[in-house]
Amino acid sequence: MQTIVTDSPLEAAEYLNAGGIVAFPTETVYGLGAGICHPEAVERIFLAKGRPQDNPLIVHIARPEDIVRVAGQISSDAEKLARRFFPGPLTIVLKKNSAVPDSVTAGLDTVGVRCPSNPDAQAFLQHCRCPVAAPSANLSGKPSSTSWKAVLQDLDGKIDCLFRGEPSTIGLESTIVDCSGATPVLLRSGAVSMEELRSVVGAIETRDSLQADETPRSPGLKYPHYAPEARIVLCRPHEPITTATGERSAYIGLSTPSARGLSLSRVCRTPDEYGRMLFDFFRLCDSSDIDVIYCELPPEKGIGQAIRDRLGRAASGH
Ligand code: TXA
Ligand code: MG
Numbered sequence: 158m159q160t161i162v163t164d165s166p167l168e169a170a171e172y173l174n175a176g177g178i179v180a181f182p183t184e185t186v187y188g189l190g191a192g193i194c195h196p197e198a199v200e201r202i203f204l205a206k207g208r209p210q211d212n213p214l215i216v217h218i219a220r221p222e223d224i225v226r227v228a229g230q231i232s233s234d235a236e237k238l239a240r241r242f243f244p245g246p247l248t249i250v251l252k253k254n255s256a257v258p259d260s261v262t263a264g265l266d267t268v269g270v271r272c273p274s275n276p277d278a279q280a281f282l283q284h285c286r287c288p289v290a291a292p293s294a295n296l297s298g299k300p301s302s303t304s305w306k307a308v309l310q311d312l313d314g315k316i317d318c319l320f321r322g323e324p325s326t327i328g329l330e331s332t333i334v335d336c337s338g339a340t341p342v343l344l345r346s347g348a349v350s351m352e353e354l355r356s357v358v359g360a361i362e363t364r365d366s367l368q369a370d371e372t373p374r375s376p377g378l379k380y381p382h383y384a385p386e387a388r389i390v391l392c393r394p395h396e397p398i399t400t401a402t403g404e405r406s407a408y409i410g411l412s413t414p415s416a417r418g419l420s421l422s423r424v425c426r427t428p429d430e431y432g433r434m435l436f437d438f439f440r441l442c443d444s445s446d447i448d449v450i451y452c453e454l455p456p457e458k459g460i461g462q463a464i465r466d467r468l469g470r471a472a473s474g475h
Contacts, residue, residue, distance in 0.1 A: 160309070161318045166277060169320035170284030178202055180294040180308045181281045182322030183273040185246045185331045185347065186301040186436070187308050188217065188291030189316060193227070199260045199290050205315040208297040213262045214290040215248050215269040215331070219282035227268050227288050229254040234358045235336035241357045244274035246327055246348040250335040261290045267337045277322035293330060300383055300436035300471075303328045307440055328433035329463045334361070346463040348432070385439035387447045389472040391454055398451050407442050409435065410453025421445060432460045435467065 163169055166181075173179045176195045180187055189206065191198035193216060203210055216227050221243035224231065229252040231239075238249055253268035262268050273279065282289060293301040296311045305321040312319075332347030334354060342362045343351060354361050387407070392398060398416035400406040407421035408414040411431060414422060423438055425431040442450050452468050455461040 158314055158317070160313050160316050162305070162309075162321055163318060164321055166280035166320060167284050169281055169318050172318040173198075173289065174284075174286050177317030178205060179281075179318040179320060180302075180305075180312060180316055181278060181291075181320040182275055182305070182325060183217075183278040184275040184325055185273070185327050185329060186303050186325050187294040187305070188215075188278075188289075189294040189308075189312065190217065190285075190289040190291035192285060192287040193257055193261055193290050194287040196258045196260050199258065202290070202292065205312060206292060206295070206297045208292060211263045212292075213265055213269065214292050215271050215333075216257065216261060217278070217282055217289040217291055218270060218272050219279060219285070221272050223272070223288065224249075224251075224270055227251075227253060227257050227270055230337075232336050234341050237357050238334060238336065238341075238354070239272075242349050242353075243272040244279070245272070246274075246331045247271065248331045248333045248345075250333065250337055250344065252337050256288075267335070269333060271331055275322070275326070277320065281320055298384055300385060300439040301330055303433070303436050307437070310440070324433075324437075326433065327429075327460075328436060329460070329467060332463070346466045348460055348463065350459045350462060352458070383436070383439075383467050383471045385447075385450065385471065386443045387439075388449045389468065390449055390451050391468055391472050392451050394453055396453075401449075404448040405446055406449050406451065407438075407445075407447045408451045408453075409438050410451075411455055412453060414451065414453075416451070421447060428455045428460045428464065431455055432464050435464065439471070 248269045248271040250269045294308045295302045302308045303325040327348045332349040333344040335342040394412045400418045405420045409423045
């Protein structure tokens, strides 16, 4: 199959409206979308990515008020969060309605809903006739794509169309909050931080505070994620790094690394820049045959929480 690359949100939406699968930019990462009214296109997303069938997809809407097109029930916490953070880098999990097919939610009775703020994403979604189910536009298990080039690297020839936009400004996937139960639960950290969530809904649980015997609330969390081919070693600010001879080493972080013999190094000026560059750097390391990537842990606040989460998973392969 030939993948059409376009700069036109309208042309991209036409492919989607005709039952195709289309990659598009958002402020978090690029998504790979199918209309929820085209279940066979939704199936093709799983094939193109090599994604396990029991991992549900987030549904994207053009306007905050479109939430009623996919949600069955909207709790008052969900309403508050949507009012404050839609459009933006937040996904809210809610009871679904019958417009959302089982292939999107992997049989769950809930659906993750997101309204991106990126102007290209907005323009695209506004031309789409139905809400758009979309995981990140990467091969399953690879770092998410934060640029159109990364999308092509993974998915050229496997998808109908790529809407080519700017690189993602945040570079890490959305914060996910499950609002389908009595108390909201943070399922994945992202650019909307715990502090910001708390300022809107007060009480919010984390996965760690849930009972160990509870079933995982986010099926995707049990799969390996965010893994570059190189080994990831986490380090503290200014911790001396000893590179091994015969190994190609790389570094990313906020402080200048105290190491010799690094093949690649990226010092980021701010935590935001660190988040924006991280997945792109992982991809660069893979294409540069790096064996080990030293990653400095950023302070545990704001976007730093999301960076630490992704680093932890990349280091452990989960
Ligand atoms: O920023 C993002 O969220 C990007 C852009 C494209 O919107 N999307 C994204 O999708 O990161 P994906 O599929 O790579 O990650 C979605 C995560 C998965 O871990 C999945 O299990 C979880 O969201 N998820 C989706 N629907 C869910 C639901 N109903 N209940 C619990 N978790 C859900
Ligand atoms: Mg993903």
